[in-house]
Amino acid sequence: MADTRNNAILRLHSTQGVDGETHQTDLNSTCCFEYTPEKVTIRYKESGLDENNAPDTVITVLPRRVVTIQRVGDFCMDLLLEEGVTHRTAYSVPEGQIPLTIYTEKVRFHFDESGGMMLVRYSLDLNDMIHTTHSIRFLVEVHGDSQI
Numbered sequence: 001m002a003d004t005r006n007n008a009i010l011r012l013h014s015t016q017g018v019d020g021e022t023h024q025t026d027l028n029s030t031c032c033f034e035y036t037p038e039k040v041t042i043r044y045k046e047s048g049l050d051e052n053n054a055p056d057t058v059i060t061v062l063p064r065r066v067v068t069i070q071r072v073g074d075f076c077m078d079l080l081l082e083e084g085v086t087h088r089t090a091y092s093v094p095e096g097q098i099p100l101t102i103y104t105e106k107v108r109f110h111f112d113e114s115g116g117m118m119l120v121r122y123s124l125d126l127n128d129m130i131h132t133t134h135s136i137r138f139l140v141e142v143h144g145d146s147q148i
Contacts (some may be wrong), residue, residue, distance in 0.1 A: 006030035008115055008142045010044050016132040033115060033140050038063065040111045042140060046071070059138070065107040067120060081122055083107045091126070101125040115140035 010031040016023045031044035040061040055073030060067075065083040076092040081104040090097040102124055109118035118138040127132050 006032055008033035008042075010042060010079050011139040011141075013137045015135045018130065031140065033142055035113050037148055040109075042118070042138070061109055061111065061118065065109075067107055067109075067118070081107060083121055100128050101128070111140070113142065115142045 010029050012027040014025045024052045029044045035043040041054045042059040055071045058070045060068045066080040069079040080087045086103045104122040106121040123133045
């Protein structure tokens with residue numbers, strides 16, 4: 001079974017664009033970081049207004065510039081980010097599902113046993129009505145074998 005202890009620090013900087021406006025978000029959190037040459041997994045809880053109901057997020061980084069982002073909670077999503085490719089999925093909310101179209105412009109990463117970094121740029125179309133652009137930078141720093 002995979003080790004689910006928080007063994008690393010995740011620093012995330014996100015820039016979102018919608019309707020000509022830009023918004024930035026920063027997240028600093030502990031996370032569980034698992035590295036193999038074939039796959040990187042980052043698990044963390046997203047902070048928000050309701051800390052008791054923070055969604056669990058799992059990011060999986062695969063070879064050939066493919067990344068999945070899965071969020072579990074009241075607002076669920078399962079994104080497949082593959083450089084130069086468009087994918088369709090849905091964003092699940094308590095009221096139902098919202099169709100999403102994702103186009104990934106860029107995926108760059110470098111990871112090893114001590115952590116690493118990743119840049120992802122993509123655009124989302126929500127139900128063909130709202131178009132947003134996203135740029136996310138991830139930095140993961142492992143802090144030894146002890147739980148933090």
